Amino acid sequence: MKNSIKVERAKNDFTQAKLAELVGVSRQTINSMELGKYVPSTVLALRLSHIFKVPVNEIFKLDDEDW
């Protein structure tokens, strides 16, 4: 799964630490998601969507290998 967390974060001018605080996870979780190493729960995905004011499926996109 691909995601545009890093891009959205840059648009909003958030650091990883700030975003982590806003969505209630640790910075390493934000880092792992940006690196594509961790797929967040639906709750966390919706929180990110809420913070970025962007629909979830614009932040997260399925890869070919997800099918």
Added chain:
Amino acid sequence: MYNILYIWSKENYIMLKSKYLLPAKFKKFGWLLLLPSTALGVLYMFDAFSPVILDFNVFAITFDGFADNRDLFGFIKNDIVEEILGLCIISGGLTVAFSKENDEDELISNVRLKCLVWATYWNYGLLAVALIFFYEFSFLRFMVINMFTPLILFIIRFNWVIIKFRKTLGNEE
């Protein structure tokens, strides 16, 4: 706006946080209980440590020996060192294993679950090896150790993974 959201999300976060885990501050007490009792347990096992002052009459539900007769509900004289050490290792181990990390979140819960699966496989893998190759007293001794290996394996694996994980946390761009 973000502050409100932060408070909202914090409260929800607490609600969503894993059940069955102890507060993070318990962890150091767990280590204080686990490490000395494990060290004494190992010494006790190899007969390097055996206080005799702890012989007590204890209540037993069952206490059959090597003979065929089953003895139920009675009092026996017993060295309670094993019981004390065993309970200390178990309670210390459980506390270390299942106290939250300071930054416990869904990713760490995910790591925790994976490490539990890993520890369970290895525990039974070792037991399978012992079943095939260990006999008589050696097997009995292994079974005693095997009472604690699920916790010990989990603690080693989980801490190793978490430490490695925190080290690889790259600098932010």
